[in-house]
Amino acid sequence: MDIKLKLGRAAEEEQLAKNLEKLFLEEWGGPKSTLALAFLNETVIPALTYVLSKNWQFLDNPTFSDILTTKLNSQFAYPPVFAQGLTVDILNCAKGVLGRSARPQNHPWQPWEIILRLLTIGYRLPDIAQKTGYPEVYLELFRKQYYRLQEIVDSGISSEEQLLARRELAGIDVKLIPFMVDFRNRFNIFKNYYERLQAEQIIMDANLEMEPDVLIRIFEGINQVDKQVNAAQFADILKGSRTAWLTSDSYYARTVGYGLLSNWPKKHISDLIGYLLENNLLINDFPADTLSLSEQASGLIIPLVVPELADEVQAVLRSKSKDRISRCLALFQGKNPEIVVHLVRELVQRRDTSILLCFKALQRRVPKKVYLQLIWACGQLGGKDAVSLLSKAVQDRDSAIRVKACQAMGKMADQAFYFALISALEDPVALVRENAVLALGKLKMVSALKRLELMIGNPVEEPQVLRAARETRSILVREKEQKEIYE
Incomplete structure (x- = not known):
């Protein structure tokens, strides 16, 4: 403002x-x-x-x-x-x-839209009360009524006539039931409606005159030029200005945000970018002073950009070109970490094990947040490349990575990890030792029993590690007894 x-x-x-x-x-x-x-x-x-x-x-x-x-x-x-x-x-x-607002909102549903939007995108009742000024008693009753209606709809009753006749909904404003039904149905009608709700709230908080789709497209544009332009340069992109630093018109013409706000005064565009920075939706990366998306802003465009990016990664890997791994690496490196994390999840969901070649090459070339996700992905997908990556990760200097590697090893339950996990029992960090012990239980190799007995007998071992060791010993003892029966 x-x-x-x-x-x-x-x-x-x-x-x-x-x-x-x-x-x-x-x-x-x-x-x-x-x-x-x-x-x-x-x-x-x-x-x-x-x-x-x-x-x-x-x-x-x-x-x-x-x-x-x-x-x-x-x-x-x-x-x-x-x-x-x-x-x-x-x-x-x-x-x-x-006075009266230039944009009055007199439909009975409109205040409810704000309440239900805030509830849906994760705000707590005290936060909604603070943001709107509405009494918590009203908000709590509204929330209970919506959850009650959800339960009834989930049981198979969805028509307004049937809902209005339900005794459980007696006392609810008759205008509220069709609103709640309509709101619920939007998630089936509109694509990425959750992200649209988040954009609507940002626009309302900033008092902007803008459609949610426009804000989402602005975030897409920033993602395309992530860490390549500063605030003034991105304002030029949104305005559609041709300036000296635009060395490739064709590249920036393809940018989602190019000329998107061409009818806005330049000052208003600068104010918008300033607001997004002040509210941590955009981040200034120092010392280059270039723009990138925050985690919250990235969340709005994940459903739009991640599936296409996953398609591109898979297409590169399926190609016969000799440089396919380096091209694949380029699609992961230098991009917004939140986008890459969800890209990894998307590829795991597609069960594409060929991606492990790329993960193996990436390893420590990506931010820690992404590397942890790669380790998780190895546990989900398995295979020899996953074994290779995890065997290195369990020796990493960062204890959080060693913990994640032990968890992924347990998920894979590959006996090739036996010696790496036995070595991890000597790790200086208790959480690593605990997860190494639990992973050994998943491998079901009775040869680990002697090492576990020594650990249980250690008077200075941490309690959570001892609990894990006793649990794993019980698993391995049962495994040993079953083997002896069959022998």
Whole structure:
């Protein structure tokens, strides 16, 4: 938001607080005691000023009126009938100071859209209450009603008529049920609707006039030029400007974000990028001062870019070219780590074991977060290349990588890991020793029993390692007994 607009809004909020005080004291005749006056001025009026300013576009919305009445009743103990009449005067007072929004939202569903969006993308009730100003009592009831409806729909009842007839939903606003059904159905109708909800919330928080798809395309554009351009240069891309640093028009013409905001003033584009940086959606990589996506922003484009990237990786690996491994490495290196992590997961889901050749070549050439994911992938896919990578990873200087390697070895349960895991029992980090012991149990090699007995008899061993050793010893003893029966 522009500085002048912020100052103007602050002045309006100050005036609104004064008018609300006058409304309570002069028109509604109270309160009179010193303590009650202090509560009114220090708690009630600031809270009302916040919720009214925050929901300016809802001042004529019937659902927001109900929410405000609930706030007065549940949060400030005004009797229901009293709160209803007071709500009408409070909203009129707010409209007299703040005016009416240029984009009023008067449909009954619209405040519910915000609540359910925030719930869906992972906000807790106290966070939603703080962000919207809505009372937690209202939010908690709303959440319970939605979960109750979900349970009924999951049981096979989905039509509005059937839902309205259910006794379990008695007492729910009749307008709320079709809204909840509609919201739930959007996930089946719209592709990547969860990511769209996240984009909608970012746009609302920034007070932007922009469609969610446009913001997502901006993030796609940044991903394409990850760590290659600074803020000013990316503003030129969004504007569609031809500047000296654009050495290859054809390359940048293919960029998703090129010219996307050509009708925006350059200053507004710069303000947008500044907002995304301030709110950790974009990251400035120092010392180059170039842009990259944060983990949160990357999450919005993962469903759009990862499947295509996985297709490209597989196509390169299936080719007969001699440089296919180096070309594959290029698709992993220098890219956003969050995107690469999900790329690895996608390839594992496709059960493409040929990718292990690329993983083996990558190893420590990628950030730690990605390397940990490669180790996990080896455990899922298995094979000789996975054995080779994990045998090196278990000797890495980083204990988190050694732990992950032991876990992956346990998942594969390949007896080729026996000696590497026995060596890991001497690791200085207890968590590594614990996971090495558990992995040995998966291998079911009774020859490890002697080593486990020594570990159990060690008086200075960590308790969690001893528990794992006893558990694994029990597994191996049973394995030994079964072998003796069959012999």
